[in-house]
Every structure is written in structure tokens, then in C-alpha cells.
Amino acid sequence: MVKGLYTSATGMINEQRRVDVLANNLANSSTTGFKAEGATSEAFYDVLAYKIKDTSEPFAARRLGAMNLGVKIGETYTDYSEGSFVTTENDYDMALAGKGFFAIEFTSKNGEVSTKYTRAGDFIVNTEGWLVNKNGDYVLDTDGNHIKLDPLIDTGVGLDGTLYQNGVAVATMQIADFEDYNYLRKYGETYFEPVEGATLIESTAQVRNGMIEASNVQTVKEMVNLINYQRAYETNQKMIQAHNETLDIAVNQLGKL
Secondary structure, three states: OOHHHHHHHHHHHHHHHHHHHHHHHHHHOOOOOOOOOOEEEEEHHHHHHHHHHHHOHHHHHOOOOOOOEHHHHEEEOOOOOOOOOEEEEOOOOEHHHHHEEEEEEEEEOOOEEEEEEEOEEEEEEEEEEEEEEEEEEEEEEOOOEOEEEOOOOEEOOOOOOOOEOOOOOEEOOEEEEEHHHHHHEEEEEEEEEEEEOOOOEEEEEEEEEEEOOOOOOOOHHHHHHHHHHHHHHHHHHHHHHHHHHHHHHHHHHHHHH
């Protein structure tokens, strides 16, 4: 009976976490280059299924862990699928068709400089002529250097990310990709940073000039999920109320007999 309280409580905590992730997705549904996130959960029977299929150890020696009928909060994952392209006709707006990321030099509040990667290609040229993003972080070329352009001259962009002014190649933007996206960690809303084990590979993405990649959040799908999560939360809440009423009867009424 008391175990049922804990089971329902874990369910409520899990649904609350799902709603938090979903709310962040909806808040960024119009953020350029944003990648939606999802949350996983793990039940006892899921662990049991994995263990049954595990042939690396004798069946009699397999440990299934503590018997817990509740739900275990899993990991938060990122959906890297490509968002739709929006035409802006701005020379410095760029989108990547295919797998890959723009390389950005990011400076933290502590002054630490590191390379981040993003799909958000809404760039501008600042007053000093440097190509930067909306946060003021520098776009990097293939050599890891900043890119300087003349804002008074029209800029052309090749499919490989080469920037042209007056028909002359000025620089080529660094388009990076990774062998396994499981070794990427989200930083902020649109940045990604590699973790230990990440392997850089050559990107096959093509740069589309005058466009930006919209968020890949599907608003209708997220709203449907929100309704499902809220109903699951309410169900667990009613279960706790039912267990509480049962305990009240057991303690205050049966005890009088």
C-alpha cells in the first residue's frame, strides 16, 4: 500500500520533468537552428527485458536490481533532424543542407574562449567588419581564424561555405561534423560542444545563402504530448489520493475494531 504511494510519486516526478523539457521546446519553437529535446524513462520491466537478452553472463547469476515498481527518470536526448528552411534574402543568413555545424568562437563571462558548434546561421557583419552571430561570437574559417568582410561590398557564398567579394574568395567558413552525435552536449539554446570521445569528420553539408534553418520543434505534436503528460500526472495524483484514503481507513477505522 505504501509502496503504491512511492510508485505514483515517481510517476508524477517523471511527468513533471517531461513537461519541463516540452515547455522549453515550445518556448524555442521560433528560435533559429534550435533542436528539440526529449526525455526518456525506465521501468523495471524494461531492465528485465535487457537482462533476459543478455547472454554475457549465466541466467542464474543475472542481477535485476532492487524491485521498484515505480519509474526511473532516464536521460534527455536531442533530436538532430533538419528543420525547415526560411528564405530571408539576407546575404549573411545561411543554412546547412545536410549534416554539419558552423564553428563559432565562444567567449564565456569568465573570458574563457572555446569553439562551439551551431546550426543557427543568422550572421551579421559588425561595425569592425567581422562576421559574427547575433550573440556577437565570431564565425571561424577552416583555419580557426575570424572572418573579416567589407560591409560595403556584396558578399557571395559558395555551397562549400566560401565567401566571395568582387569575385575574389575572402575566406571559407568552417563546416564541421561529428562521427557520433552522442558525444555532443547541448550548451545554451543553439550551441553544441564536443565531449571526450567526440571525433570530428568532414561535413558533406551545403551552405544555402539567404536562408535560415528554423527550429525543428513540431508545435502540434508537442501540444498533443503536453495533454498526454498532464493526464498521466493527474492519474498518478488520483492514485495517491486513493492510497491516502485507504490508509486513512486502515488507521482510523479498522484500528477501532
